[in-house]
Amino acid sequence: MRIAKGIEDLDGAPPGAVVTVGNFDGVHLGHREILSRVVAHAGRIRGTPVVVTFRPHPHVVLREASEAYLLQTYEEKLECLEAAALVLEIPFNREFSNTSPEEFVDGILVKALGAKALYLGYDFALGRGRAGSVEVLRRLAGERGLEAHVVPPLDVEGAPVSSSRIRAALERGSVDEAAACLGRPFSLRGIVAKGDGRGRKIGVPTANLHMELRKVPKPGVYATRARWKGKWHASVTNVGYNPTFVVAGAESPLKVETHLFDFNEDMYGDRLEVEFLRRLRDERKFAGVDELLAQMRIDFAAARDSSRNLLDR
Incomplete structure (x- = not known):
């Protein structure tokens, strides 16, 4: 797995990039389902499975939250994303938080990565006011010739898996529920x-x-x-x-x-x-x-x- 620290660190667009975008805190079962679909799609077209993620976590920047908010360190997250051939790390700051959905799709997905397909979790959004919802990103990607897929929620014990759910479980001491959502203790x-x-x-x-x-x-x-x-x-x-x-x-x-x-x-x-x-x-x-x-x-x-x-x- 190669880690590119910003688009300037890319050595050209990877061949046949199949991309997913997200924070992936905890790399829980829902994240792993998205990643498995990306890897499978890349395999079908002999392309490159790519993860685009942000450092630091946007919550830490925008809400001035402590790192204690996070389920794992950044290095631990990278270990869990090892199925990807390329991880593109986007430096996140307040300026980047104002990036429009069009700028993100055109500048990163199309120009920098030359993406062929995009996979998003059902609840993903980016940009100011969460303007880059999955519906908007799917439309923009389609208009630019990218296949766009939205992965539905993965339910565990009757409720969707999410990083927020895992944090709430840990705050209650429910490590068994956290493990069920993570797929590991x-x-x-x-x-x-x-x-x-x-x-x-x-x-x-x-x-x-x-x-x-x-x-x-x-x-x-x-x-x-x-x-x-x-x-x-x-x-x-x-x-x-x-x-x-x-x-x-x-x-x-x-x-x-x-x-x-x-x-x-x-x-x-x-x-x-x-x-x-x-x-x-x-x-x-x-x-x-x-x-x-x-x-x-x-x-x-x-x-x-x-x-x-x-x-x-």
């Missing part, structure tokens, strides 16, 4: 950083995940599995503020801390990926360490049970 990646060492002192060492700002599940305790140096390990993860150890009135940052079962390696500075399998309970403040440890034993048993059948995947 929701995951976080980061570097294991030194924490305050409190877990090791009570006999439960944890990996403190330092990562780019992005969406995390609702604070609570989760059955997870963690991948370190290519191997998966059953684990349990706390997303939260460590209320048992926070002095009243003091502030504590949100942390993602994972305990790997039957594991005793030094991971500091290493990359770790954590997949969320099932929500076990809310985070809560305990009267002391003994009460916390008693609850941990219950959590550990539940987490082991949830991950037991997944480790050979």
